[in-house]
Amino acid sequence: MYSQFVDTGSDGQKGGQDASEQERAFQARIDEGISIEPKDWMPEKYRKTLVRQISQHAHSEIVGMLPEGNWITRAPSLRRKLILLAKVQDEAGHGLYLYSAAETLGASRDDLLDALHDGRAKYSSIFNYPTLTWADIGAIGWLVDGAAIMNQVPLCRCSYGPYARAMVRVCKEESFHQRQGYELLLEMVNGTEEQKAMAQDALNRWWWPSLMMFGPADGDSVHTQQSMAWKIKRHTNDELRQRFIDQTVPQAHYLGLSIPDPDLRWNEETGHYEIGEIDWDEFWNVVNGNGPCNRERLAARRTAYEDGAWVREAARAHAEKRQKRRAAA
Amino acid sequence: MSKDWPLWEVFIRSKHGLSHKHVGSIHATDAEMAMNNARDVYTRRNEGASIWVVPSVQIVSSAPGDKGMLFDPSEDKVYRHPTFYDVPSDVENM
Numbered sequence: 001m002y003s004q005f006v007d008t009g010s011d012g013q014k015g016g017q018d019a020s021e022q023e024r025a026f027q028a029r030i031d032e033g034i035s036i037e038p039k040d041w042m043p044e045k046y047r048k049t050l051v052r053q054i055s056q057h058a059h060s061e062i063v064g065m066l067p068e069g070n071w072i073t074r075a076p077s078l079r080r081k082l083i084l085l086a087k088v089q090d091e092a093g094h095g096l097y098l099y100s101a102a103e104t105l106g107a108s109r110d111d112l113l114d115a116l117h118d119g120r121a122k123y124s125s126i127f128n129y130p131t132l133t134w135a136d137i138g139a140i141g142w143l144v145d146g147a148a149i150m151n152q153v154p155l156c157r158c159s160y161g162p163y164a165r166a167m168v169r170v171c172k173e174e175s176f177h178q179r180q181g182y183e184l185l186l187e188m189v190n191g192t193e194e195q196k197a198m199a200q201d202a203l204n205r206w207w208w209p210s211l212m213m214f215g216p217a218d219g220d221s222v223h224t225q226q227s228m229a230w231k232i233k234r235h236t237n238d239e240l241r242q243r244f245i246d247q248t249v250p251q252a253h254y255l256g257l258s259i260p261d262p263d264l265r266w267n268e269e270t271g272h273y274e275i276g277e278i279d280w281d282e283f284w285n286v287v288n289g290n291g292p293c294n295r296e297r298l299a300a301r302r303t304a305y306e307d308g309a310w311v312r313e314a315a316r317a318h319a320e321k322r323q324k325r326r327a328a329a
Numbered sequence: 330m331s332k333d334w335p336l337w338e339v340f341i342r343s344k345h346g347l348s349h350k351h352v353g354s355i356h357a358t359d360a361e362m363a364m365n366n367a368r369d370v371y372t373r374r375n376e377g378a379s380i381w382v383v384p385s386v387q388i389v390s391s392a393p394g395d396k397g398m399l400f401d402p403s404e405d406k407v408y409r410h411p412t413f414y415d416v417p418s419d420v421e422n423m
Contacts, residue, residue, distance in 0.1 A: 040393045089373065096370050100336075100354040109333050109356060166353070173374065316334065319358035 002124045002148055002213075003056035008049045008226040030231050035161040038104040046230055049223075050160055051105050052121075053232060055112045058098035059123035062116075063297050065091045067131045068140060076134060083180050084137065090173050097166040104162045117302050125283065126213050128291030135188055135195075135202035141181015143203075143210040143248065149174050150244045151214070154234035163232070182251065189255045196256075203252065204260040211275070212283045214241040245273050337363040338388060339371050340381040349381050357382075 019027065023043055029036065036042055065088050072088065075081035099109055115121035126144055131137065152174065155167040188199040215221060215237040227233035252259050263276030285291065334356040340349035352371045357363035363382040371377070391399055407413045416423055 037393070039390065086373075093370050093373060096355065097353055103336065103354065169352075312332070312334070315358045315362065319362075322359065 002060040002151065003053045003122075006049060006053040006056065006223060006227065008045060008223040008230075027229070030159045030229075035164065036159050037161045046232075047105050049227065049230070050163065050232060051102050051107045051112075053227075054098050054102040054105075054163055055107065055115070056122050056124075058095045058102060058112070059116045059121055060127065061091045061095035061098060063123045063127045063301060064144075066297055066300055067127055067129070067293075068137060070131050071134060071137050074134070075137075080184070087141070087177050087180065090177065094170045094173070097169055098163075101160075101162040101166045113305065117298070117305060119289070119298065122287070124213060125286040125291065126209050128286050128293045128297060129205070129209050130293055132205075133198050133202060135185065135198040136206065138181045138184035138188065138199065139202040139206040141177050141179075142185060142251070143181075143206050144213070145174055145177040145181060146248060147210050147213045147244050149178060150240050150247075154240075155232075157231075157234060159231035182255075185255055185257075189257065199255065200257050203257050207260050208279065208282075209286075211241055211245070211278055212286075214238070214244065216280070216283070217278075242272060245275060249273050334358050336385040337367070337382045338385050339363075339367040340383070341367075341371055341377045342379040342381075343376055344378045349379065354385060355382075 022041060026036075026041065026043060026046075036046075068084060068088050068091075072081065072084055075084050099112060102112060103109060112121070116123070126147075131140070149171065152167050152171050156164055156171055158164045158167070185199050185202075188195040218224065218236045218238045221237055224233060224236055228236070249259060249264070261276045263274070265274050267274050286294070289295075335358070336354050337357055338354050339352050341352050342349045355363060355366040355370055357366050360382065364380060367380050367382050368377075372380070403409070
């Protein structure tokens with residue numbers, strides 16, 4: 001998902017025997033559904049895992065502005081330009097809500113950004129794909145934000161209070177993101193043949209990467225069990241992926257577009273769609289830095305940060321100067 | 330020393346006449362910038378009628394360990410709640 005592979009620092013769930021008294025009391029609180037707040041005692045692994053998860057999530061929001069920002073100056077109408085500007089501004093806001101949630105755990109904003117810029121921290125694999133046509137903006141809203149919502153709605157009930165509250169705000173704002181994308185594509189499929197073909201091409205390129213957003217298959221996801229026990233993950237990767245597929249396939253049919261998967265079929269008995277094999281080599285390639293745009297995205301983030309350094313320093317110097325003057329007066 | 334700008338807590342009062350409510354935090358070098366950033370980050374949907382920003386270091390909060398001392402005493406005072414009192418059901422408007 002927006003945080004696809006969060007290391008919990010352990011291979012599995014820590015059982016009753018090894019856990020300390022404090023850890024057992026902590027787990028009991030979580031089991032009871034009492035939220036954990038910044039000053040409460042928490043196991044160091046819980047804290048570290050959450051910092052990793054929340055910062056990955058924040059980085060994804062921030063890097064996620066790049067593929068869409070690419071089209072702001074080329075939006076086909078003023079209406080679409082306003083919508084896209086508002087959406088990209090929201091992503092910046094979501095990144096900030098999340099960074100501030102991570103800071104309640106004692107992380108410093110600077111350290112989190114350093115980790116992103118020097119490649120130690122991850123962000124969602126989906127943002128390493130290029131936005132080649134205007135239809136991609138529709139596909140991102142519909143599919144990428146759709147997948148994000150699928151993941152984020154359950155996180156509104158996660159065990160860590162500040163993270164859960166940030167998710168509530170994000171989810172409230174996110175539903176327009178998905179709807180504007182679908183509406184954009186709806187307009188295109190009702191347009192000229194070229195426009196319809198462009199919409200189909202966007203779906204062809206974004207479908208599989210969107211499914212990969214949910215992370216590795218459950219069998220390969222070693223940290224899921226611990227994260228679920230801590231309630232910082234509420235459903236497994238495959239559960240969420242399946243829900244997304246079941247919800248999205250009929251939406252594609254409504255658009256008159258076809259899903260780029262020859263093995264896709266409806267299973268009458270289970271009431272679910274079944275898909276072909278996901279190309280996990282592609283997934284791991286993108287995760288490990290070798291997707292189509294990994295280098296470009298990181299370079300853009302670094303440049304933006306470095307180009308802004310003088311502004312940050314000047315603002316600080318200005319504030320210090322004014323404080324000194326006030327003190328002297 | 331961290332290069333981070335100081336942290337501020339943000340409180341927003343909505344239009345519906347409720348109290349200011351904590352919504353999150355932001356970084357800013359001074360109060361004016363804190364106000365501007367709070368407005369940009371936390372009121373993009375018409376949420377606010379008023380904003381408070383407070384330097385995070387100025388907030389004094391109770392410690393989780395003091396929870397018992399602070400809040401237990403109110404737990405056994407059921408007579409502070411209206412449901413403690415028996416009023417016959419045919420007495421109206423009470």
